[in-house]
Amino acid sequence: MPQPLELPFKRIFISGGAGVIGQEMVRRLAMLNTGIEVLVGDLKPPPADFPAQFQYRQGDLNRLTEQEISAFAPDLFIHLAATFERSTETYGFWEENFRHNVQLSHHLMTVQKDLPSLRRVVFASSYLIYDPALYTFAEAPHQARSLRETDPILPRNLTGMAKLAHEIELRFLQTFRAEQFSTAIPRIYRGYGRNGRDITSRWVRMLLAGEKITVYGAESFFDYLYAADTAEGLLRLAAAETVTGIINLGTGRARRVADVVGVLEQNFPEMRADYVASDIPFEASQADMSLWSSQINWLPTTTLEVAIPEIIAFERARQSTIAPAAAAPVTGVGHVLISSISAKVPLTQAVKDAARRFNPGMKVVGGDLNPQALAFHYADAQWVMPLTIDDNLPEIISYCQEQSITHIIPTRDGELAFWARHRAGLAAAGIAVLVSEPAAVQRCLDKVEFATFGRLTGLPVIPTSLRLDALATDREPLPPNAAFVVKERYGAGSLSLGLNLPEAAALTHSYELQEPVFQPFIQGQEISVDGYVDRAGRVHGLIARTRDLVVRGESQVTTTIQVPDALARLTPAIEKLGLYGPFVLQALLTPAGGLHIIECNCRFGGASTLGIAAGVDSFFWFLQESAGVDLRQFPFQPVAGQLRQVRAAADVVTAML
Numbered sequence: 001m002p003q004p005l006e007l008p009f010k011r012i013f014i015s016g017g018a019g020v021i022g023q024e025m026v027r028r029l030a031m032l033n034t035g036i037e038v039l040v041g042d043l044k045p046p047p048a049d050f051p052a053q054f055q056y057r058q059g060d061l062n063r064l065t066e067q068e069i070s071a072f073a074p075d076l077f078i079h080l081a082a083t084f085e086r087s088t089e090t091y092g093f094w095e096e097n098f099r100h101n102v103q104l105s106h107h108l109m110t111v112q113k114d115l116p117s118l119r120r121v122v123f124a125s126s127y128l129i130y131d132p133a134l135y136t137f138a139e140a141p142h143q144a145r146s147l148r149e150t151d152p153i154l155p156r157n158l159t160g161m162a163k164l165a166h167e168i169e170l171r172f173l174q175t176f177r178a179e180q181f182s183t184a185i186p187r188i189y190r191g192y193g194r195n196g197r198d199i200t201s202r203w204v205r206m207l208l209a210g211e212k213i214t215v216y217g218a219e220s221f222f223d224y225l226y227a228a229d230t231a232e233g234l235l236r237l238a239a240a241e242t243v244t245g246i247i248n249l250g251t252g253r254a255r256r257v258a259d260v261v262g263v264l265e266q267n268f269p270e271m272r273a274d275y276v277a278s279d280i281p282f283e284a285s286q287a288d289m290s291l292w293s294s295q296i297n298w299l300p301t302t303t304l305e306v307a308i309p310e311i312i313a314f315e316r317a318r319q320s321t322i323a324p325a326a327a328a329p330v331t332g333v334g335h336v337l338i339s340s341i342s343a344k345v346p347l348t349q350a351v352k353d354a355a356r357r358f359n360p361g362m363k364v365v366g367g368d369l370n371p372q373a374l375a376f377h378y379a380d381a382q383w384v385m386p387l388t389i390d391d392n393l394p395e396i397i398s399y400c401q402e403q404s405i406t407h408i409i410p411t412r413d414g415e416l417a418f419w420a421r422h423r424a425g426l427a428a429a430g431i432a433v434l435v436s437e438p439a440a441v442q443r444c445l446d447k448v449e450f451a452t453f454g455r456l457t458g459l460p461v462i463p464t465s466l467r468l469d470a471l472a473t474d475r476e477p478l479p480p481n482a483a484f485v486v487k488e489r490y491g492a493g494s495l496s497l498g499l500n501l502p503e504a505a506a507l508t509h510s511y512e513l514q515e516p517v518f519q520p521f522i523q524g525q526e527i528s529v530d531g532y533v534d535r536a537g538r539v540h541g542l543i544a545r546t547r548d549l550v551v552r553g554e555s556q557v558t559t560t561i562q563v564p565d566a567l568a569r570l571t572p573a574i575e576k577l578g579l580y581g582p583f584v585l586q587a588l589l590t591p592a593g594g595l596h597i598i599e600c601n602c603r604f605g606g607a608s609t610l611g612i613a614a615g616v617d618s619f620f621w622f623l624q625e626s627a628g629v630d631l632r633q634f635p636f637q638p639v640a641g642q643l644r645q646v647r648a649a650a651d652v653v654t655a656m657l
Contacts (some may be wrong), residue, residue, distance in 0.1 A: 002298040005232070007239050009120065011037045013074035015108060016063055016081030018042035018050075019194040021124070024231035025078070039072045042081065043359060045627055055633040058624065063103050063357035066111040067615075067637035073117035074542060076238055079108060080124050084159045085519035088280065093158060094506030099360075101162035106169060113173055121183045122238045124165055127223075127250070127285065128160030129153050129187060134285075140219035141284035144254035148288040149187070149246045167246065174244075174464075182244050184237050189250030189287050192307070193227025194314040200224075201258055204308070204315050207264065212272040215261055216280065221254035223286040226307045236298050243295045250287025251300045263308045333361040334406025334624075339385065339419075341366035343374040344411055346609045346647070351409060352380070354619035362623075365405060377652075388418040397429050408433045409604070413491055416441045416603060432626040433621075436602045440578040444602040447489050447517050454597065459573045462588075463592070468506060468518045483521035486510050491500045522596055524588035527561060529570060532618045533579045534631045540635060541616040541636035542567045542574075545607075548644075554606035559644040560614050569595055577602075582618040584608055610645035614638060 005028070007506070012029065016022050017040030029038055030051040039052040040046075041064065046056040055072070057064075061081060083100040085093050112118055131154035135145045155161040170183045170491060192198040203213045233249050265271055293299065336355055338348060342445070348366065355362040366379030369387065376382040383399065386392040408431060410419045419426075420438040427433075435441065443449045447464050454461025465471040468484065484506040486498035498509035500521045510516035531542040544567060549557035566589055574585065577600065584605035586598040604618060605611075612618060615638040621631055 005032070005235055005239065006236065006266075007032065007034070007036065007076075008241065009076040009238070010035065010041075011072065011074045011077065011117065012076045013039045013072060013112075013228070014078045014080060015104075016043050016079075018044045018047055019080055019196075020196045020227045021191065021230045021234070022080050022192065023047055024194070025080075025235060026054065026438065028231055028235060030054070033075075037072075039633075046629075053366045056629060057633060058627050058629065059358045059620070060356065060360050062099065062107050064108065064111055068634070070112050070115055070117075071635045071637060073115065075117050075119045075412070076122070077108075077112055077118060077120070078122045078124075078234060078238060079105065081108075082124070082159070082162075089157050089159070097158040097162055101159060105162070105166035109166075109169065113177060116180075118181045120238055120241055121170065122182055122234055123166060123170060123183070123185050124234065125163045125185050125187045125246070127159060127189050127248070127287065128156045129164045129167070129188050130156075130285075132156045135482050136281040136283050138281060140282055141221060144221035144284040144286040145286065146252070146286055146288040147248065149248055149291055167562070182241055184243055185246045186234060186237055186249040187246060187287075188230060189225050189248075189285070191225050191227060191230060192311075193230075194311055195318070196311075200308065201311055201315070203264060204311050205621070207271050208312070208315055208319065212274060213261075213264075214274045214276055214580075215257065216276055216278045217282055218256065218258040218261065218275055220257050220282045221284040221286065222257070223250040223252070223254045224260070224304060224307075225250050225300060226302040228307075229302050233296070233298070233300060236296050240296055247291055247295070248289060249292065249300075250289065252289035254284065254286035255304055260304060260308070263304045267309060267312055296342065333359055333363075333404070335363040335365055335380075335404055336407040336409060337365045337367050337400065337405045338375075338379065338385070338409050338411060339367045339388065340410065340415055341368045341373055341375040341413035342370070342377065342411075344606075345375050345378050347604060348375045349380045349410060350609050350612055351619050352378075354617070354623060357620055358623040358627075365403065373532055378521045380390055388415040390418070390421075393422055393425070395457050396488075397426065397431070400426075400431050401429065405624065406431055409622075410435055411603060413445060413601070413603070418443065425564065431506065432579045432622075434622050436580045437578060440580070441602055443577065444579075444583075444600045445490055447487070447599055450599060453577075457576050459576060459597060460595050462519050462522065463509075464517050464519050465653070466517060468503065468510075469642035471518050471520065482522040485519040485521050486513065486516050487519070488513050489515040489517045511516075519598075521640070522588055522590065522594075524590040524594070524596070525591060526598070527563065527566075527587055528555065528607070529567070529585040529587060530582070530608045530614075530616050531574065531585070532582050532616055533574065534621070535580060535625050537575055537578070537580075539571045539574050540621065540631050541638070542571065543614040543616055543638060545610055546608075547616075554647075556647050557644070558607045558610055560610065560642050562642075563589065566595055570597075573597065575598075582611075582616075583621060584610060607645060607647065610643060614643055 041057040041061045083096050130147050130154040155164050167185050174183055192200040206213050352364045355364055363380040365381045366376050367383045367385040371384045419433050419435040420441040423433045423435055443453050451461050451464035483500045486506050486509045527544045529544050532540045534540045544563050545558045545560045547555040547558055580601050582604040583602050585600045588596040
């Protein structure tokens with residue numbers, strides 16, 4: 001009698017956990033209720049029934065960093081993530097197999113192999129590694145061939161090749177890391193299950209739609225392994241830490257394709273099927289489960305007769321919850337629009353990088369009024385968009401829906417109020433906008449309102465006034481030799497800036513500005529702070545940097561600086577501002593330890609790409625939050641050491657087709 005499943009692990013990372021096997025595994029882990037923490041990574045969005053207590057990372061795991069996975073510190077890694085086609089793969093599978101099988105497996109072990117927490121690795125391999133000459137035949141076979149772990153190998157296709165390559169990689173790592181973690185490599189047989197891409201699920205969907213199914217190779221034998229049993233077997237194998245190396249996982253009892261059709265006919269008495277001859281060899285394989293039986297006190301038990309009705313019930317239930325086509329939302333991969341893209345090339349590249357990490361199929365569309373916008377050349381697509389005014393909102397929404405744009409990133413101060421005003425309406429249309437609420441946008445755009453808000457809420461904001469004489473009454477009397485700062489009320493504060501000016505010069509300089517404001521000049525070190533505020537209003541990450549060379553209001557050379565005390569003091573002040581998303585805050589640090597906030601821009605800044613390099617992963621965090629993820633699953637991991645960014649023009653030469 002098999003014993004109840006008990007896992008000696010507390011922190012489990014599952015790659016590909018939104019797949020057919022992964023979903024079954026996550027359900028089992030949720031039912032264990034033993035304080036286990038689970039992190040699931042997958043390209044797909046989280047399943048609707050994903051347990052709330054577990055963490056979910058949507059995105060390309062090829063971009064998973066060592067810092068990110070070390071923050072979770074798994075003690076068990078179950079590697080399910082893989083891509084596959086049918087046994088005979090298409091030409092287009094060449095690149096997909098390399099990226100999401102070969103490269104992915106290598107990368108995931110690269111970022112985990114030296115983690116002190118890691119104790120166990122279970123890699124879901126495949127029976128496709130065995131030499132097909134052992135189990136494929138030109139004539140219809142009479143019985144299945146039992147494949148043993150010691151049988152000759154010759155991968156049948158690219159998927160089998162990728163599985164074998166990683167088996168060898170894991171064998172290599174064990175020569176160096178066997179004392180740190182153990183490795184088990186189950187070779188899994190013909191999988192099927194609820195919500196699957198396998199032929200059984202496809203036939204069920206066709207029969208529910210009243211369609212005729214086509215049957216090839218009805219006399220072939222396969223070792224059909226139900227996904228629920230696969231998940232149970234993998235977890236039991238993980239728990240058996242002394243079991244290492246290659247081991248078969250199947251039922252050991254092959255069934256003909258004709259048996260699958262027969263069970264379907266029992267459930268669909270009126271079904272129609274075409275039996276078609278094919279030049280594809282017959283298959284007759286099953287797992288020799290001798291090694292498994294000697295090591296694991298459990299065997300898969302679910303038969304076709306039990307599993308197929310479960311798949312039918314699942315598909316029926318799913319169809320009943322699908323909305324009519326006319327009301328269906330936009331399906332497929334959503335894309336990103338950068339509005340006012342202008343010449344913001346580094347920003348565009350940063351958004352593309354985040355989009356590819358989130359979903360390799362996600363495109364970045366550049367939007368601008370200027371048809372010659374320089375950054376158009378760096379986007380995946382271009383849109384000469386209309387003015388961001390209220391009258392044009394229907395046109396903007398219509399374009400976004402036609403182009404499957406589900407995310408908008410504003411980049412210019414002058415458009416922030418428009419996007420903030422309409423962000424709720426855009427959200428109702430399925431479009432997330434990276435912008436703060438209107439009140440927060442207004443207080444950041446208007447330096448006078450920003451200073452007033454700071455004074456009323458007790459924030460260390462430098463006083464700002466429309467009149468020089470009024471400024472003196474807002475604080476202690478100014479000394480006779482007081483100096484002032486003069487700048488525009490709206491827009492980038494460092495443009496047309498008058499700095500450290502005596503009273504007469506400050507007044508003279510103000511006449512050159514459209515709507516000048518005055519501030520007292522304070523001697524100190526000016527810093528820029530790049531950060532991100534999550535949907536809950538929490539500061540999720542902050543880094544400080546010096547502005548070493550400023551040209552037209554933007555840092556051409558900027559260097560990160562370690563000022564933890566100042567950042568700790570700024571965090572509660574920033575959270576009072578009511579922001580959402582990326583921001584750039586300017587502040588002064590005085591020699592006596594004083595901290596003075598100058599202004600705050602509630603958008604991604606011109607040099608904020610250094611913030612991304614230093615760990616403030618703004619665009620990726622935005623995509624994750626838009627998918628419903630709690631960013632506490634992606635803790636801020638500041639890069640150690642100091643970074644410097646130099647922004648310089650570069651020539652890019654491309655071939656013209």
